[in-house]
Amino acid sequence: MDNFRVEKDMLGEKKISNDIYYGINTLRAIENFNISKKSVNFELIEALVLVKKACALANKKLNQLDEKKADAIIEACNRILSGDFLDQFITNSLQGGAGTSTNMNVNEVISNIAIEILGGKKGEYNIVHPIEDVNMSQSTNDVYPTALRIASIGLLRKTSEAFSRLQDSLQDKENEFSHILKLGRTELMDALPIMVGQEFGAFARAISRDRWRLYKVEERLREVNIGGTAIGTGMNASQKYIFLVTDILQNLTGLGLSRSDFPIDTTQNMDVFVEVSGLLKSAAVNLIKMSNDLRLLGSGPKGSIGELIIPPVQTGSSIMAGKVNPVILEMIAQVSMKVIANDTAITLAASSGQLELNAFAPLIADSLLDSLNLLENGVNILNDKCIIDIKVDLEQCRSNLENSTALATALVHYIGYDRASEISRRAILENRTIKDIIESENLIDTALLKKILNPFTLTSPGIPGK
Known part of the structure; x- marks a missing residue:
């Protein structure tokens, strides 16, 4: 045979x-x-x-x-x-x-x-x-973009849900750590006191914007050009077919798809996919920023900041015994970098189409669906293997804050900027704390100083102690 x-x-x-x-x-x-x-x-x-x-x-x-x-x-x-x-x-x-x-x-x-x-x-x-x-009654040029929109909506919903879960976990940490005072930093240098919960609150709000943007952008993907055939004019597809096939596709997918009122546009222009990718890029930017912050705050554990305890998930070195690296945070940063790279590919491909068709739709499809898959999976892993189990080293937070010059700013309204600067310089040179110098020299009444240095006063609007 x-x-x-x-x-x-x-x-x-x-x-x-x-x-x-x-x-x-x-x-x-x-x-x-x-x-x-x-x-x-x-x-x-x-x-x-x-x-x-x-x-x-x-x-x-x-x-x-x-x-x-x-x-x-x-x-x-x-x-x-x-x-x-x-x-x-x-x-x-x-x-x-x-x-x-x-x-x-x-x-x-x-x-x-x-x-x-x-x-x-x-x-x-x-x-x-x-x-x-x-x-x-079809052409690649109406079938392929329609399918890409359907596939993108499905993955977009899953990705949005992943960001929603991450937002919830960050808000849980915001509440859990709302009472823990630590040193805030600007340009990697000691700045002002801040609550650990406030830092996680900032993360949560950035992720909430990403979740909302991804949820809303689905609307852009619902308009399909099925029935437009080769260039959107609908040649070789009857009017009855064009309306009927969209209705059937709505029923099969359960999505709120709508027939394009000008399929010539929907066939040749790929800017909708650029818009979706741009929002994925925005989300990736926030994830990289958060990853970098968490890795810095968890660095050490003894030779650096060490204020956060990143959950250990695997040994970190084939030669350095006992080393554990923040691999989940490194993973989400790389996922996000790939999403940004995919966005560049989508931008170039969408802008490179000519006349009635974009020949580079396969690159757009591959890059967009790749980004959606990566973010959904990456964010879920970040949430489940890192965020929900992050802990705070209370002693390290206290030590870093007390041994910094951050508290000097709270005293400016009582002893003046120049005196506060001098005390900051002395604290560094003499390896003493700001509080120790103030108390030893009786510069501020003990009761008032305690009121000034109240953690919730230090991290709220207004003048500390007043």
Whole structure:
């Protein structure tokens, strides 16, 4: 028995193993874009299959597609969406052709599954044709962007939820540490007293803005150009189909999708994805800032700041015994750097489209979905393996504050700026605390000094002691 079949296209023939469900278009894409081991994101594949199912349902209802063929295509889509045949989607994530290779990969796999459902053999495209039947009333240029929006919304919701969980954990820490006074720093130098809880409160508010922005930007992704076909004019797609397929897609996805009122725009312009990526970049910036702060505050534990105790999750060195590194915080910083790099790629790709189509949609899709996956997973790991178990070294916080010159600022209204500066200089030179010098020289009444140095007074608006 021959283990191969022969498929033809306008460029010639190819022998294809009978074990595989993709066809000649996919095979050519594999040969042409053999640039890495990274295939197309599975969320995008599943969204594409969902779009194909919606199109088959619409074409069936409008009697444009034979009922038996339509049912076989729909069943093929259902099997893929249940998790079968995912190993058949192997086009490289980066490819020329605005995603045509990926669209054809999906068309061919669905077609050959449907052919077998109807009792035929793979490659017998007279039974179910990849383009004439599976791709009926469609183009890569409306299917691919529509699928990318659907996939992005799904991942965006998960990412937003991850940020929501992180926000909750940071707010819990804000409350837990609300009574612990420590040294605040500006430009890495001693500044003013601050509560540990206030530092975590600042983190929580930055993350809350990210969560809200990511939650709201979903609205931008809901407008789809399905039915616009090749350049958004809708040629080869009937008016009834254009309206019906959007309604069906809404029902299948459960998303508030809407038909673009000007698909020519939605087909060629990719600025919506730039906007989403820009908000992911903003979130990444906040995560890097927080990671850097937490690593600094937890540094040491004996030779540096050491005010926070970062949860140990693995040994840190193959040669330095006993060393434990803040690896989770290092991980989220690298995730965030990758998101920023992806944003640059998306920006360049979106700005490089010409006329009625952007040929660089695969780079946009790969980078955006990568960023969403990275942030969802990274933020959840950060929350579960670091933030919720962070502790404070109370003694180190007290020692760092008392041995700094930060308390001198609280005395300015009582002894003047110049005298306070002199006492600060003496404290450093004589290795004494500000409080010790004030008390030993009776510069301020003991009761008043205690009132001035009240932790909650020092970290609230107003003049300490008044």
